Amino acid sequence: MSQKKVDAYKAQKANRGKNSRKERLLFRIEAAVTIAIIAAMVIWMCYSIWDKATSSDTPEAQTVTETVIDTTALDEVVAELNAEAEAAVAEEEPETVEETTEETEEESTEAEETAEEPAEEAAETEETTEE
Numbered sequence: 417m418s419q420k421k422v423d424a425y426k427a428q429k430a431n432r433g434k435n436s437r438k439e440r441l442l443f444r445i446e447a448a449v450t451i452a453i454i455a456a457m458v459i460w461m462c463y464s465i466w467d468k469a470t471s472s473d474t475p476e477a478q479t480v481t482e483t484v485i486d487t488t489a490l491d492e493v494v495a496e497l498n499a500e501a502e503a504a505v506a507e508e509e510p511e512t513v514e515e516t517t518e519e520t521e522e523e524s525t526e527a528e529e530t531a532e533e534p535a536e537e538a539a540e541t542e543e544t545t546e547e
Contacts, residue, residue, distance in 0.1 A: 428435075
């Protein structure tokens with residue numbers, strides 16, 4: 417079996433030059449085909465853009481139609497809705513102001529109490545460490 421391996425190695429060594437030339441030729445062909453495909457795609461895109469840009473120069477494409485819409489009814493409805501919303505907000509504002517002031521007072525007293533607790537605990541631990 418080792419003789420078979422030796423013979424295969426000798427045959428491969430004898431054909432190394434031919435094999436490397438074939439590989440280089442195939443690589444060049446693949447590169448040329450890839451470049452040709454990419455070039456064709458770029459040319460097609462450029463032509464499409466040019467065609468669309470020049471085809472809009474016809475007089476039919478440049479005609480502008482102006483449409484006038486009467487929106488007074490819509491404006492009236494929006495104005496009514498805004499007035500109702502402002503009235504509802506005006507009715508609710510005094511209650512919310514009172515509630516928020518009460519809530520902030522409660523929160524501030526709670527914050528003061530929680531801030532005092534760690535200070536008291538720290539003072540107690542200092543006293544125990546001094547003893």
